[in-house]
Structure formats: C-alpha cells, structure tokens
Amino acid sequence: MVLCPGVGEARPEDAISTEDMRAYEINAEHLGVSIELLMENAGNAVASLVECLLGGARGARVVILAGKGGNGGDGVAAARRLAARGARVEVHLSHPSGEVSHPAARTMLRGLRASGVPVLEPGSPGWLDLGGVDAVVDALLGIGVKGGLRGGVKAAAEAYNRSAGLKASVDVPTGVDPDTGEAVEGAVRSDYTVSMHRPKKGLFKGSAPLYAGEVLTAEIGIPWGAEHYAGPGDLAARIPRRPRDAHKGVGGRVLVVGGSSEYVGAPILAALAAYAAGVDLVYLASPFSREAALARPEIVPRRLEDAVMTVERVHSVVAGPGMGGEGEELLMQVLAASRERGVPVVVDADGLKTLARRGGSLWGEAVLTPHRGEAKLLLGGEDLPPLKAAREIAARYGATTVVKAPVDAVCTPEGRCRESPWGAPEMSVGGTGDVLAGVIAGFLARRRALGLPPDPLNTAAAALYTVGRAGEVLVAEEGMVHPARLVEAVKRVAAGRGT
Numbered sequence: 001m002v003l004c005p006g007v008g009e010a011r012p013e014d015a016i017s018t019e020d021m022r023a024y025e026i027n028a029e030h031l032g033v034s035i036e037l038l039m040e041n042a043g044n045a046v047a048s049l050v051e052c053l054l055g056g057a058r059g060a061r062v063v064i065l066a067g068k069g070g071n072g073g074d075g076v077a078a079a080r081r082l083a084a085r086g087a088r089v090e091v092h093l094s095h096p097s098g099e100v101s102h103p104a105a106r107t108m109l110r111g112l113r114a115s116g117v118p119v120l121e122p123g124s125p126g127w128l129d130l131g132g133v134d135a136v137v138d139a140l141l142g143i144g145v146k147g148g149l150r151g152g153v154k155a156a157a158e159a160y161n162r163s164a165g166l167k168a169s170v171d172v173p174t175g176v177d178p179d180t181g182e183a184v185e186g187a188v189r190s191d192y193t194v195s196m197h198r199p200k201k202g203l204f205k206g207s208a209p210l211y212a213g214e215v216l217t218a219e220i221g222i223p224w225g226a227e228h229y230a231g232p233g234d235l236a237a238r239i240p241r242r243p244r245d246a247h248k249g250v251g252g253r254v255l256v257v258g259g260s261s262e263y264v265g266a267p268i269l270a271a272l273a274a275y276a277a278g279v280d281l282v283y284l285a286s287p288f289s290r291e292a293a294l295a296r297p298e299i300v301p302r303r304l305e306d307a308v309m310t311v312e313r314v315h316s317v318v319a320g321p322g323m324g325g326e327g328e329e330l331l332m333q334v335l336a337a338s339r340e341r342g343v344p345v346v347v348d349a350d351g352l353k354t355l356a357r358r359g360g361s362l363w364g365e366a367v368l369t370p371h372r373g374e375a376k377l378l379l380g381g382e383d384l385p386p387l388k389a390a391r392e393i394a395a396r397y398g399a400t401t402v403v404k405a406p407v408d409a410v411c412t413p414e415g416r417c418r419e420s421p422w423g424a425p426e427m428s429v430g431g432t433g434d435v436l437a438g439v440i441a442g443f444l445a446r447r448r449a450l451g452l453p454p455d456p457l458n459t460a461a462a463a464l465y466t467v468g469r470a471g472e473v474l475v476a477e478e479g480m481v482h483p484a485r486l487v488e489a490v491k492r493v494a495a496g497r498g499t
C-alpha cells in the first residue's frame with residue numbers, strides 16, 4: 001500500500017453501501033458536522049494524496065475533472081487546496097458552471113473563484129486538453145451515478161483514459177457502480193481511488209478493481225455517532241420515498257394480528273401507525289376487526305382464523321399487541337407461516353410473553369420489541385441495561401431485538417447494535433409501544449414492496465428515530481403525548497414534514 005498522509009487502507013470488511021453513506025452523511029449533519037465540512041475534508045484528502053504521489057505540489061500541473069454533484073465538489077475543494085500549496089491547477093467542469101446541482105459543491109465553486117484557479121466549461125478553449133499534466137483527478141461521478149456516461153462526463157472520461165498523467169479517482173472510479181461493481185462503457189481506469197469515509201462495497205466486486213487501481217480510504221470527519229445512533233439519515237436514505245406516480249402496491253401491505261376479549265385498542269393503534277409509516281394497505285385480524293373497520297374504514301378486517309392464510313398476502317406482520325393469553329397457539333402459527341414465507345414479523349407485547357414462556361429460536365428478520373419489563377421476562381428474570389439486554393435477547397432468541405428505554409437499543413443476533421436517544425419522557429404513556437411496532441412493520445413492508453432487503457437493524461433504527469422525533473414534536477406543540485396524536489405526528493415526520 002502506498003504510504004501517504006490522510007489516506008489509509010481499504011478493507012473489504014469495512015465496506016458500506018451507498019444507502020449507508022447517504023444515511024451517515026445526513027446523520028452527521030444532524031449531529032453538527034456539516035456537509036461542507038465533510039466535502040472540504042474530502043478535498044483535502046485528495047489534495048494530500050496527489051501531493052504525496054507527485055513528491056510535492058509546487059509547480060506540478062494538475063487537472064481536476066469535476067462533475068456537477070458532490071463528487072465534483074470534492075474535486076473543486078481539492079483544487080483550491082492544491083493551488084494553495086503551489087500547484088498549477090485547472091478545473092475542467094463536465095457542464096456549464098450554472099448547472100452545479102449539489103448545494104455544498106456550489107459553495108466550493110464560489111470558494112474556488114478567489115484562488116486564481118482557472119475553471120473551464122464545455123466549449124471554452126483548452127477544455128479537456130490534458131497534454132503535459134502531471135496528475136489528473138476524476139471527480140466526475142461518485143455514489144450518484146446512474147446509467148451510462150452521458151454528455152460532458154462521457155467526453156471527460158475519454159480524455160482521462162487517454163491522459164498520460166498519474167490518475168486518481170475520488171470516491172469511486174466514474175462509471176463503476178458503487179454497490180454492484182458493474183462498470184459501464186467508457187468507465188475510467190485509475191491508478192488510485194480514494195474512497196470517502198469507508199470503501200464502497202462495489203469497489204471489491206466484479207471487474208471494479210481493474211478500474212479502481214489501488215483503493216484507499218480517507219477519514220473525512222463523520223463522527224462515530226452518525227453510524228451508531230438512529231437519525232434522520234436512516235429515515236431519508238433507508239425508507240424509500242414513494243414515487244410520485246406511485247400505483248397501489250408500491251407502499252406494501254401489513255397484517256396486524258392481535259386483540260382479545262380484554263384489549264381492543266392496541267392492535268388498532270399498530271394498524272394506524274403502519275398506515276402513518278406510508279404503507280398501502282393494513283389488514284387487521286382480531287376478535288373485533290369488523291367493528292374496528294367500521295370505526296376506521298382504512299383498516300381491512302380479517303377474521304382471526306384467517307390470520308395465517310393472510311400472511312402470504314403481506315410484506316410484513318405485527319403479532320401480539322393486546323393478544324392476552326388467549327392467542328398463544330395462533331401466535332406460534334403466524335410465526336411459523338411468516339418464517340416459511342420469508343415475511344418479516346414484529347413481535348410485541350403479549351406475543352413476547354408467549355415467547356418467554358415457550359422459548360424457541362426465531363430468525364433475523366423477526367423483530368422483538370420488548371420494553372424493559374418484557375426484556376427481563378425474556379431473559380428469565382435477569383435485569384440488564386437496554387443495550388446489553390438487546391444484545392443478549394437477540395442472541396438467545398435468534399431475532400433482531402429492540403429494547404425500548406429512554407435510550408432505545410436494537411441489536412441483531414450477530415451482535416451488531418445501534419441506539420436511539422430521540423423521544424421524550426412524556427412518551428411513557430400507554431400505546432406508544434403499539435405505534436412503534438406498527439411503524440417498524442410499516443417500514444419493513446415499504447422496503448420489501450420495492451424488492452429491497454428488509455435490513456431489520458437499520459429499518460428499526462429509522463422507526464425509532466421517526467417515533468422518537470414524532471414524540472418530541474408533539475411535546476413541543478402540545479405539551480403531552482396522546483397515542484392517537486402520536487400516529488398523526490409519525491405521519492408528518494415520515495413524510496419529511498416533522499423535522
């Protein structure tokens with residue numbers, strides 16, 4: 001590995017998806033680390049690598065090929081830093097400068113004006129003339145690449161590949177898919193690729209290594225908490241937006257199984273919360289589903305005895321709210337049917353008591369949502385702090401486990417964990433647990449309906465942030481948390497109107 005300041009080894013086990021990267025970026029901003037700062041750091045890392053590889057920046061002729069998105073922004077920041085170190089730098093844009101689409105990249109371009117670096121647009125004399133360059137940087141496309149190379153990007157990638165200078169790509173080689181590693185025609189071939197924060201998964205797949213050259217990573221200031229704590233990035237990046245021309249079916253369908261002679265409201269709240277999370281259709285199987293549907297016509301009633309056969313129609317299931325002791329057999333049948341059909345299931349409330357009594361091993365796409373009392377039951381009486389309890393229950397029952405507490409914790413059976421500090425003490429009111437179960441199931445359904453893997457750990461994190469934030473919004477606006485109002489607030493936060 002080349003030894004240069006500011007860059008490190010890229011290990012496949014550290015690789016992340018573009019979805020992860022988008023989530024971390026937004027979470028970082030929420031935690032006080034701005035995108036501009038991340039971009040500046042990315043540019044600095046690129047500048048330092050080029051300087052190091054050339055054995056000094058002073059007098060070196062460097063051309064930065066910059067696209068109109070964030071990747072171009074990294075390149076523009078690198079240009080300013082290299083110029084400040086004495087390099088003879090030019091920026092060649094793939095597009096007219098008025099078309100820069102990324103807000104932070106626009107800021108970088110403004111900052112570049114004062115540095116004396118020439119900025120060449122398509123059509124200006126000398127555009128894509130890379131004769132005699134010592135180094136050329138590919139800052140054309142990063143994780144925002146879509147489809148084959150077009151327009152100025154295509155022309156710039158051709159010039160890059162013909163150039164005799166040292167070649168370095170920012171984040172990913174332009175034209176290589178950051179998730180799958182697939183390369184489109186005309187993708188750039190580099191000597192080095194410096195991937196921001198962590199290497200992107202695609203860099204290790206298929207033919208990507210041929211294009212990337214040596215892969216390095218640069219630490220750009222994303223704090224640990226942006227990965228560990230649930231945040232708005234999990235909602236924005238992991239829960240797909242509904243396409244504007246959405247037809248019925250893209251939002252997913254959820255089945256709620258619960259209720260008993262004693263408890264009526266819990267499964268209804270879970271059903272309404274699933275709707276608030278953006279799904280298309282919620283079936284309710286309970287002893288009173290017809291009455292529930294008369295009061296709330298959006299609920300599709302199912303007889304309790306039809307619960308098991310409804311599993312095959314849905315993208316996720318909530319089982320347990322308000323079930324009492326009456327539904328043990330049914331719960332076990334619903335779990336078996338869900339597992340057999342690969343449908344993720346959220347087990348809450350009385351469903352958890354049944355599991356604690358019967359034991360047994362679930363699967364990673366089952367999500368248990370105990371509060372601390374239920375966690376203690378599941379652990380046979382042992383009282384552990386939330387994070388430890390989540391880790392232990394997840395390992396013991398083989399299911400992703402959320403332990404609800406002032407700082408919620410969620411862990412997978414393999415021991416990967418996240419926490420969520422959002423929410424308010426007023427959320428201890430009855431019904432918030434039912435709402436959370438419905439939102440987790442709703443988000444799981446929305447991912448599955450679009451063919452995305454359910455990813456229960458990060459999907460639960462998105463739900464924890466959403467419900468916690470909804471509670472905060474309500475406390476700020478109304479001074480209290482009423483469960484039915486919480487459903488309304490979830491709808492606003494999930495639709496991007498509550499932050």
Ligand SMILES: NC(=O)C1=CN([C@@H]2O[C@H](COP(=O)(O)OP(=O)(O)OC[C@H]3O[C@@H](n4cnc5c(N)ncnc54)[C@H](O)[C@@H]3O)[C@@H](O)[C@H]2O)[C@H](O)CC1
Pocket residue numbers: 021022024025035038039042067068069070071072074101102140141142143144145146147148149150151153154170171172196220
């Ligand atoms: N995520 C982070 O924390 C940080 C990311 N940084 C850098 O930003 C890019 C991602 O930026 P984004 O604007 O989302 O995407 P791109 O720059 O890759 O490009 C989008 C841009 O390009 C156009 N486009 C897409 N596909 C094509 C194509 N095939 N042909 C032509 N043009 C295309 C599209 O229209 C958009 O306008 C990330 O990779 C990092 O480099 C920073 O480091 C800050 C932190």
Ligand SMILES: [K+]
Pocket residue numbers: 071138139140141142169170171172173174
């Ligand atoms: K690139």
